[in-house]
Amino acid sequence: MELHNIERLIEKYFEATTTVAEEEMLRSYFSGDDVAPHLAQHAPMFNYFTQAKKERFTKPVPLKPRKQYLKWVSVAAIAVFICGLYFYQPTPAPVTLADEYTQEEIESAKEAFALLAMNFNKGTEQLYHLEEFEKTTNKFLTKK
Template identity: 80%
Template sequence: MELHKIEKLIEEYFEATTTVADEEMLKAYFSQDDIAPHLEQYSPLFNYLSKAKEERFTKQVPLKPRRDYLKWVSVAAIAIFMVGVYFYQPTPPPVTLADEYTPEEIESAKEALALLAMNFNKGTEQLYHLEEFEKTTNKFLTKNN
């Protein structure tokens, strides 16, 4: 009966469904000298887990003295800020047309654009006449066919 229970606990252990008490039972079983031959393969696992708890790190850990880096970081931040202030160049205000050109130049540009717009309008009127001509021609051509 005990052997059957141990086999069941091993299955549960590998499925990760055992409790702490179940694992203690397994460790106690495998720490004995009387282990079933077909379960001896699991003995090193449970013996290692019980021995691993007893291991302690005994070497000396060298500790380096702590340096105050915060002081140097603040000095570096101030230095970077001062370099930024020294090289700062404010952006000039945006340039308007009145600043760039004289009023006479602006008026002549307006006249030239008005003349250009008028010529474009004439061209579009001619296209309208061309469309009317095409419609009329298509009427005569479709009637004769």
């Protein structure tokens, strides 16, 4: 092969514009014994590609999934369930007012609420007077 042609193919190869046939020509050139000294630095790379192309994966590939993981998933689920039972704390029964407060405190609160309701009713009575005032005012304002 021409040395100039090989140099041009190497340039194309590093620019990633070679075809498969041109790359095969480069591999065959670098696998031979008559490699130019200034191109000898590229020979190990092309020889590696030739060797790598011949390598094959020979280990068997399992096509069926193994069922071992199902055993471990069930063991993990049981462990989580047991931990949940161990750390489970039931909620206490609801506390009634009689359990929390004395009878005097409950009666005092009832009196306070009665006083509040009485004062609230006085306020609503005042609103009734305000409503009557508004009606009479509107009578005078709408008469012309």
